Amino acid sequence: MASSAQFIPRTSFPHLESIVRSYFLGHHKAGLAKMRQLLGSVELIIECRDYRVPLSSRNPMFEKNLVGRERMIVYTKRDLGAETLDDKTRETIRRWHKPQKVLFTDCRSDSDIKKVISYAKDIAKSADNILGTRMMLVGMPNVGKSSLLNALRRVGMGKGKVAITGGQPGVTRSIGSTVRVCSDPDIQLYDTPGVFIPYVPNSSTMLKLALVGCVKDTIIDPITLCDYMLFRINLVDPSLYVAYHTPTNDIMQLLKATAVQTGRLGKGGVPDTAATAIWLIQRYRAGELGRFILDDVDQDALERRIQEEAKEGKSANQLRKAIKEEKTAAKASRASLDFSDG
Numbered sequence: 001m002a003s004s005a006q007f008i009p010r011t012s013f014p015h016l017e018s019i020v021r022s023y024f025l026g027h028h029k030a031g032l033a034k035m036r037q038l039l040g041s042v043e044l045i046i047e048c049r050d051y052r053v054p055l056s057s058r059n060p061m062f063e064k065n066l067v068g069r070e071r072m073i074v075y076t077k078r079d080l081g082a083e084t085l086d087d088k089t090r091e092t093i094r095r096w097h098k099p100q101k102v103l104f105t106d107c108r109s110d111s112d113i114k115k116v117i118s119y120a121k122d123i124a125k126s127a128d129n130i131l132g133t134r135m136m137l138v139g140m141p142n143v144g145k146s147s148l149l150n151a152l153r154r155v156g157m158g159k160g161k162v163a164i165t166g167g168q169p170g171v172t173r174s175i176g177s178t179v180r181v182c183s184d185p186d187i188q189l190y191d192t193p194g195v196f197i198p199y200v201p202n203s204s205t206m207l208k209l210a211l212v213g214c215v216k217d218t219i220i221d222p223i224t225l226c227d228y229m230l231f232r233i234n235l236v237d238p239s240l241y242v243a244y245h246t247p248t249n250d251i252m253q254l255l256k257a258t259a260v261q262t263g264r265l266g267k268g269g270v271p272d273t274a275a276t277a278i279w280l281i282q283r284y285r286a287g288e289l290g291r292f293i294l295d296d297v298d299q300d301a302l303e304r305r306i307q308e309e310a311k312e313g314k315s316a317n318q319l320r321k322a323i324k325e326e327k328t329a330a331k332a333s334r335a336s337l338d339f340s341d342g
């Protein structure tokens with residue numbers, strides 16, 4: 001086993017063609033269409049992005065479809081992106097969006113939530129609607145929209161949870177009625193289903209999104225995802241998993257050792273590496289295997305991302321075609337199996 005002193009982490013992770021890069025589901029499309037219908041009745045869009053993936057959790061579909069309304073960007077789960085307050089990173093992110101309003105929240109922090117309420121109140125006061133002001137929470141799946149809604153209601157109204165939250169994406173499936181989060185001025189919010197990017201440009205973006213929980217855990221092989229997580233943890237601090245193994249680049253070594261130590265064993269005492277991978281990923285998501293940002297945050301990063309998206313527009317068409325062909329081939333092969341079974 002390598003000691004921390006000798007250990008050299010991997011500096012790159014291979015691009016994996018086998019990784020699914022499409023997760024745009026029926027309820028994402030329907031949700032987006034409903035959001036467009038509601039656009040005229042809301043004064044503010046509160047777009048949630050995950051602070052751990054501030055670029056990867058940006059969905060250009062919102063830029064395209066939800067135009068003409070003021071938008072505030074709320075970077076959620078800020079407690080999972082840094083051990084301590086990191087003013088430099090926040091300042092860089094704020095500069096990306098200037099003059100747009102940007103806030104960073106931990107849904108359990110009343111002072112964070114008060115800042116969101118304060119801005120929403122300013123908007124409501126200037127809108128001066130007799131029947132109250134409506135706003136809409138949008139964002140990628142599982143970024144924390146419903147948790148933010150509950151937190152706003154807790155702080156703004158002193159009331160308990162109304163929206164169901166959960167560790168897997170797809171908890172909110174449709175847009176229901178509004179929820180009041182402030183009575184003076186009257187502010188009501190629409191919670192909306194998370195909408196995924198139609199075509200993810202590369203496997204590393206997909207792995208980041210899966211790691212933070214924007215994608216259902218059944219979509220990507222857990223051992224591959226855990227290997228990506230190990231790669232990222234090693235770049236930050238390989239001692240973060242010291243309870244299970246000394247620093248390693250070998251995911252199977254880490255999984256086997258962890259499985260033995262935590263009793264995740266299958267028949268005949270064989271380590272259950274897939275179950276252990278899921279367990280380790282969940283520990284990372286809970287902030288127990290390091291709190292760090294997965295995207296590169298520098299002054300020009302957002303601009304570069306937008307330019308890449310413009311180029312990707314063309315390859316997205318090719319990707320769309322390839323995914324369609326894959327689906328047709330899978331359907332044909334299933335049909336031929338059904339035929340031979342029958």
Ligand SMILES: Nc1nc2c(ncn2[C@@H]2O[C@H](COP(=O)(O)OP(=O)(O)OP(=O)(O)O)[C@@H](O)[C@H]2O)c(=O)[nH]1
Pocket residue numbers: 076077078079080105106107108139140141142143144145146147148164165166167168169170171172173192193194195
């Ligand atoms: N540590 C931490 N966890 C959070 C925060 N906000 C949300 N979560 C957790 O993130 C997970 C997803 O939260 P939800 O509020 O259900 O996310 P959502 O965006 O409404 O999800 P969908 O309805 O699936 O799109 C839950 O396990 C929450 O407890 C936060 O600020 N900090």
